[in-house]
Amino acid sequence: MIPTSERELTDAIASATGPLALIGGGTRGVSCAGEPLQLKGLSGVSLYDPGALTMVAQAGTPLSEITAMLAAENQQLAFEPSDLRRLLDTSGEPTVGGAFASLSAGPRRIQAGAARDFLLGVRFVDGLGTVVSNGGRVMKNVTGYDLVKLLAGSYGTLGALSEVSFKVLPAPECIGTLVWEGLDPARALSVFTGALGAPFDVTGAARLPEQGEQPARTLVRVEGFEKSVKYRLNELGKRFVDLPAPRVICTAQSQDQLWPQVRDVQPFQGQVGNVWRTSVKPSDMLQVMALSQFQHVVDWGGGLIWTLAPDGHDLRADLRKIAGHSTLVRASQGDLTSLGRFAPEPAPLAVLSAGLRAKFDPRGILNAGVMG
């Protein structure tokens, strides 16, 4: 089924007699049993107000269409939605609804936030075919419960998004990055801590692993007007005089080759193995990396660690003593079944989540089991 209006989406869900598998662009590798319900037919931007930093779009609108419209006004989606097609070997066109439903969050998570922090309003169709609206298109809104946050990252298990309103931000004139080569994890963490604990509005702090001849790279990013970027890079550099001098890269956003490597986990593209995404307290990064000889891509100043592990390996078992959670982003169907894509929630939270799903989708037909 490919509904082309909210009305058709409502009919499709209300008249469903069995499980439905909601599909945005189908690029994030999340699938489940059920009749495919494609959301790409709900497409188009209905409002874009650059002076108010807001956009309203149907959920199936391609992200590429949105980023092109924003770029024409020198604006951007500040949560840096990832493009995981090459990592996951998927094809198709990522949609804006998919970016929000999967809680996309790139390197700027530590400064600007995740997709959830930019979603202002939703319209969605619940499991009984009822249209629900929540939030709106203004940046500050505490009118009633924040179902917007609940829908962000719910992977279609509470409802099918039909429309999203979101906040956008100015695109930076210049991206500046300090690159240190060959720092071990402990020294990389000290760079992250020093940079993020300084008054220079750092928007990225990441580490790419050693790749062939290329040594591991520790990256710190600042963005804004060129003069300001150069000033802050210089000030940041002074804070790490005990380290070898970093390479300094200043570039326009369209020319940036570095940060998409972090955002889209480029080092693991085309490599064999399971890909895990672990969120921890930044300083716990060292423990996570010390547990194994696996390759890691570190983002969020140490708070996010992508790990390439052998098939069948249970990374969660290794990390059970560390507060946080690991998601199995790429694996065989067998491993996804035995290990589970998402970390199990603590029991009392699982009860609440199950209770919410039972209220919004009492028949249990929307992306059933996708989140465990």
Next chain:
Amino acid sequence: MEMPPPDAQIVARKSAVLARLAQVLPADSILSDIAETRAYECDALTAYRCPPMLVVLPHTTQQVSEVLHICHTEGVPVVPRGSGTSLAGGALPTADCVVLGVAKMNAVLETDYDNRFIRVQSGRTNLSVTGAVEDAGFFYAPDPSSQLACAIAGNIAMNSGGAHCLKYGVTTNNLMGVTLVMMDGQIVEIGGAHLDAPGLDLLGVICGSEGQLGVVTEATLRILHKPEGARPVLIGFDSNEVAGACVSDIIKSGVLPVAIEFMDRPCIRACEAFAKAGYPSCEALLIIEVEGSREEIADQLARITAIAHHHNPVEVREAQTEDEAARIWLGRKSAFGAMGQINDYMCLDGTIPVSELPHVLRRIGELSREFGLEVANVFHAGDGNMHPLILFDANKPGDLETCEAFGAEILKLCVEVGGCLTGEHGVGVEKRDLMRHQYTADDLEAQLKVKDVFDPKWLLNPAKVFPLHVTRSRRAPQ
């Protein structure tokens, strides 16, 4: 404004409930005498008052859990309370309820500068969170005007904002985790020092749920390093439209100030009379603050004033010194006090798309004449969060009702133009009955279902947020 009548059966059991609470709480944590409970009869929405049946002020999460467990088994409604600064009546009691105040729980539990968070008990005031970390150069970003008094518990309940959230976001964007006590007494941990939940974003729906889903006793908050410096510029215009267009142009230019505040002529006049900040006499005034090093500030202010000059400002005043900066902010920060000196006032906080600003201000002026009450506007223009202050005389019969009717029309106008009823104060009782103007019955039902899951007996702050007729069957004794 109607509140549900107290349940006589509960009131009749007051001494039995008191006896059970006394078993789990020290004596200094229970108030039962009317002379003491009267202090809790209202919050900052002082037009409505009702002393609660009992007040409890626990010291620990465990005590909160025991109190809630007792109230749950006794079927007694509980009204959670932070510092009681809600402008929406979020902490307004009923005569059959237990007010659960977290004021005694105000400790800092953990500060971690390397990982940039602080964990506090929820009774701690907003400003004292920053106070606990500022010696190390850090701050907690959300800054509601009441930050000297308001508690983190209330900030989380209302998802509070402030003047600087254009850059730093509101409470929900700075909240990493909570310890939540459910109505049945169960203690749950949600989130923590790591980011983003593996499952549904329960933290996101708890923030802003106005104390209806659980009682937050501890919170993990994101802290940031302070910028090197900050400086405001004041720009006066001879029309609201032009000031609104200037705001829009600044935002479009790619400069992102930390605050853009807007005052209209009635507000400028009142503030000037009260605080003597030296504001120009004009129709509209913007205060725009930017942050960074001295050079970065100069560069951003140059961009902003260049844009402003395209709009023929009547005055552009850049602060050159700390003292000048303080004077620019002085009038704005005195706005509520200035209004209070003139008269009683009601402060609304509907939010609108910035592009609708001129239309909405014009219409508010027309409504002001229709209702015969003066109104002054001061608000966070960067994010469209209005603060119309309607002046009335509480001693004049009928004036409060006229003021409320006027306020309701302004909020309906906000919704009509694509905005919302409340941007940062919350719904409470004040805007409860207006919810149907923003949401359909199905939209409201979806929200009620969330409360059904967290608080199936509807005992937590039950008469708030939703129109009473919508929740009546759920609130009925079960």
